[in-house]
Amino acid sequence: MSSTPLGPEAVGTPHTPRPGVSQRAALLAGGITVALVAVVLVAHAVSGGSKAAAPTPAASTMNAATSSMSSTGSAMSSSGMMTIKQTALPVMQTTGAMPIAMAMVPLGQADWEGMSIEARTSAPATFELFNGTSQQLVRPTSKTSFHLMVLLSDKATGVAIPYSSVWATVKKGSKIVFDERLWPMISRYMGPHYGNNVTLPSAGVYDVSLLVSPPVAARHIEYKGLWLKPHDVNMSFRWVPKAS
Numbered sequence: 001m002s003s004t005p006l007g008p009e010a011v012g013t014p015h016t017p018r019p020g021v022s023q024r025a026a027l028l029a030g031g032i033t034v035a036l037v038a039v040v041l042v043a044h045a046v047s048g049g050s051k052a053a054a055p056t057p058a059a060s061t062m063n064a065a066t067s068s069m070s071s072t073g074s075a076m077s078s079s080g081m082m083t084i085k086q087t088a089l090p091v092m093q094t095t096g097a098m099p100i101a102m103a104m105v106p107l108g109q110a111d112w113e114g115m116s117i118e119a120r121t122s123a124p125a126t127f128e129l130f131n132g133t134s135q136q137l138v139r140p141t142s143k144t145s146f147h148l149m150v151l152l153s154d155k156a157t158g159v160a161i162p163y164s165s166v167w168a169t170v171k172k173g174s175k176i177v178f179d180e181r182l183w184p185m186i187s188r189y190m191g192p193h194y195g196n197n198v199t200l201p202s203a204g205v206y207d208v209s210l211l212v213s214p215p216v217a218a219r220h221i222e223y224k225g226l227w228l229k230p231h232d233v234n235m236s237f238r239w240v241p242k243a244s
Contacts, residue, residue, distance in 0.1 A: 060110040060111065060231070060232070061108075061110060061233065104121070104122045104149070104190070105120060105122070107120055107148075107235070107237065110233045112212065112227065113227055114156065114226065115152055115154065115161055115227060116154070116158075117152055117233055118150065118151045118153070119150050119208075119210065119233075119235070120148075120150075120151070121146040122146065122147045123146065123147060124140030124144035124146060124147055125195070125197060127183075127185065127195075129183065143199050144197045144198070144199050145198055145200040145241065146197070146198055147197050147198070148196060148197075148198045149185070149190065149194065149195035150182055150194045150212075151190070151192075151194075152164055152166075160191055160192045160193075161215055162192055164213050164216075164227075165181065165184070165194070166194040166212050166213075167182070167211040168181075168208060168210055168211075169208070169211075170198065170200070170206050172200075172201070172202075172206050172207075177200060177201055177206070178198050178200070181196070182194035183196055200241075203239055204238065205237070205239075206236065206238075207236050208234070208235050208236070208237065210232070211231070212231045212232075214227045214229065214230065215227060
């Protein structure tokens with residue numbers, strides 16, 4: 001699988017036990033009906049990058065970001081592989097009541113029957129989980145690598161597509177290092193998306209699989225017959241953390 005370099009929780013991120021294959025499929029196929037909204041409070045700088053692998057019939061592959069990101073410490077190599085080095089370890093924090101604007105780095109993009117699936121990274125995020133009656137504040141730890149977010153939208157109009165769910169699995173070789181849901185989130189700076197903080201054990205090449213569920217909602221006629229089964233998106237990246 002080809003790869004692209006990527007430059008680089010009080011409570012930590014709540015752990016979601018890894019479900020079995022059938023449980024995960026049922027969870028995502030049902031749209032994850034538990035009403036949890038994560039509100040991203042703050043942001044700062046970040047590092048990230050990607051390069052797509054060849055698509056397969058059962059899954060689509062993220063297209064690599066193609067522009068130079070020198071303002072965030074990243075650059076495109078002569079081989080076309082994006083390298084983004086982590087030059088700082090910022091954490092999104094509040095300044096009074098005003099959040100700091102979030103710097104995001106494109107990780108990859110894929111299309112699914114007219115739905116744009118875009119993955120981005122940002123600095124580790126502080127956010128609130130709200131289930132309708134109670135809130136839980138989630139803070140990144142010093143070991144958190146980045147905040148992973150996925151935006152779903154209509155490719156033709158750019159309008160966000162809600163009522164879906166996203167599960168992310170990150171592997172280093174054959175070892176799973178992250179296997180969690182991405183919370184449905186709202187943000188002043190990013191709009192509706194799906195996200196969670198990710199901690200990687202070390203530098204190196206990682207494979208990411210995003211399982212996107214069908215949106216569970218009444219649909220206007222233009223969306224009839226679309227997005228009826230869970231869909232996989234695959235990509236790889238190289239993580240380059242800040243030197244200690």
